[in-house]
Amino acid sequence: MLKLKDTLTGKLQDFQPLEGNHVRMYACGPTVYDFAHIGNFRTYVYEDILRRWLKFKGYQLTHVMNITDVDDKTIRDSKAKELAQLRAYTERYARCFFEDCMALSIERPDKVVNATDHIPDMVHLIQKLVESGHAYKKDDSYYFKISTYPKYGQLAKLDFDGMKIGASVDIDEYEKEDVRDFALWKAPKDEEPFWDTPIGKGRPGWHIECSAMSMHYLGASFDIHCGAVDNIFPHHENEIAQSECATGKPFVRLWLHGEHLMVNGEKMSKSKGNFFTLRDLLGKGDSPRAIRYTLSSVPYRKPLNFTSESVQQAQSAIGRLEEFLLRFETDTFPEGVNERVEEACRTARDKFVAGLDDDLNTAGALGAIFEFVRQGNTAIGEGSLCQGNVASISTLFDDFQAIFPVLKDPTRQILDSQIEALIAERNQARRERNFKKADEIRDQLLAQGIILEDTRAGLRWKRKE
RNA sequence: GGCGGCGUAGCCAAGUGGUAAGGCAGAAGUCUGCAAAACUUCUAUUCACCCGUUCGAUUCGGGUCGCCGCCUCCA
Incomplete structure (x- = not known):
């Protein structure tokens, strides 16, 4: 039984999809104004491990990820004055993002959706919030009215009652009724791209895109919403408020947040400037598989010092x-089955499964x-490993590789004839x-780049990394 | 100020009310022409510290110290 820790309740919960065997999951994707960092x-x-594990467990998965391709930073850095310019700029970084994902063997979600392709969904959602009294318009911008949603926080x-809000008020150019109210829709500024919509000209606030798109593709209530801890506030808090006020239904069953x-x-962050990109690491010679392993080796709810x-x-x-x-691949084994090896294999597999089922305890699974x-x-x-053990060992490693894709392609590499000749020549020399x-x-x-090893079973070779 | 998390060997790290997985690094040995790899043994009488509950705590409760994060854009 898969158990996952839910941020909202703080408890480990038995995972059960809302609808039969079908898991609907939404993951907050990148804001494409720069290269993503490590x-x-x-x-x-960790989201990819979750994705792989759900599929391994036999669930049918619909995994949606957004691309934030309009916000303050994309507009600032692209210096775009029109939508087409903005799009050209963000598409470049979105492409780089998926290249990096591929290098790390992160599978592409089933649906990748751009914020700018869903403006009508967002407008519709804002209209519903205005109609139901949860949002208001001020100076051509729209804000969510937090006082209408008691569960906010x-x-x-x-706990906003006991908090000194004044300390953290940002210098916002937009006028709000309550400092905590957040923007759903921002009125256009000079020289900035905007959309002309039924609620007026402007562009969406950040939070509304995830509410609009997740509900568009996954319905008003779905199973899993994941991201990192710094999405908890305000992003996901605001998503819950917007979504539940608009639909009257519970938004998400399970909130997962990686440390x-x-x-x-x-903490590594763009705003602190202490970050490096995957490209930086690959450039200095780190292998993508080692990076993936490092990122997988500490369970997602614990901080990882990189x-x-x-x-x-x-x-x-x-x-x-x-x-x-x-x-295992190059040695030859006697016929028969070694029951002790079979037993060890079963134990390893059970522990592997139990580890991942326990809120994705990757460290335990690796152990x-x-x-x-x-x-x-x-x-x-x-010499006690037998031919009859080969199948279960292969399966164990196939399962491992399905969740931790860090092993080299198992297909044997072909030696060119010149190298083979040299190996033969060396074998002859050794005999002499x-x-x-x-x-x-x-x-x-x-x-x-060819490493030779003499073993009892004969010569073995491998390529240097 | 409020809220949350963490503190396990040189490093990374799992874990449980009953006496410490695993990885890396290191040491010795076996094997080997050498090398490599592998295997064996060793490397925390101890889980930040102090009280308490208990037959028994690293694991539960309280306190202290230290670190980190959030309360503002951030994966």
């Missing part, structure tokens, strides 16, 4: 798994796999105990 990708990686656990990625013990050392450790850990698989690797290595070493020549050939191949 902290952003921590969130997308429930998600972020904010931050830290750098030197501090350092170059943690990426190194991840690379070594992956290496251990791949060494095992290489042995189960490594425990098996040691047992498998021991069995291979003493001409170790000097054998070592020269080994060094020569190493220079070409």
Whole structure:
């Protein structure tokens, strides 16, 4: 049974979709004004693990992600005066975002939707809120009236009565009735792109897009809404207010929020300027698989301190798994079945499943796999691993790879004939105990990125990373 | 000021009211022409600290200290 922790109730809950076997899930996507940084990708990686795990469990999944392609920052950085300019600017970064996702083996959500393609949905939602008295118009902008929604603050656990609001009032150019009221629709400013709609000219506020689009694709009530902790307030708090006031129905069943990625013990964020992008890391030689592993290795509800050392450790850990698989694929095994290995395999699988079922405890799931690797290595070493064990081990690693896609493509790489000839020549030299020549050939191949290992089962080779 | 979270070996980190998974790094040994890999053993009598509940607490309750986040745009 999959259990997930819900931010709203703070409790671990048995997961059960609202409608049969169908899971409807919405994930807050990027604001495409710049490259996403590695902290952003921590969130997308945990969402991808959730996505993969739900599918693994046999659920039918509809996973929607938005692209915020209009907001203060996209307008500011694009310097766009018209919508077409804005679109051209944001499309570039959206493209880069999905390139980065692909590098990290983050699957594309079933639906990726742009805010600017859903202005009518947002306008319609604002109209409903105005009609029902939850929103008002002021100076051609529209605001949500928080006093009409007593539960406001429930998600972020904010108690506004005991709070000194004055301390955090921003210098907003828009006039609001209550400082806490937030913009649904912003009146056009000079030289900025805008839409001409039934509620007037202007552009949407940030929060309204997610309410409009999630409900458009997933219905007034759906199963899972995920993001990172810094979406809790105000973004998701506002989404709940808007959505529930507009429909009168409960908005989301389960709120999932990933913790931050830290750098030197501090939250990495664009506004702090202490961020690096995936491109930065790849540029200095980190492998995308090691980065993905690092981002997956700490359960999503715990802060993750990201350092170059943690990426190194991840690379070594992956290496251990791949060494095992290489042995597993290249050695030959006696006939029969080793029941102890089968048992170890079952145990590992049970622990793997139990870990992920426990609010995506990735660290626990990884531990189960490594425990098996040691047992498998021991069995291979003493020659007790049998042909009859191959199938269950393969399945275990297929399942692992389905959730943690960090292993190299298992299809064996082809050696070119020249390299094969050198290997044959070295084998001959070794038989003749001409170790000097054998070592020269080994060094020569190493220079070409081919690592040779002599094992009891014969020569084994692999490519250097 | 209010709210929330965290503090487990050199580093990363799981976990439970009954006596500490796993990974990385390190040491010794086995294997080996050497190398690599693998395996074995070792590396926290102890889970920030102090009280309390309990037969028993790292795990529950209270307090102290430290760190982080949110209350403003941010994954």
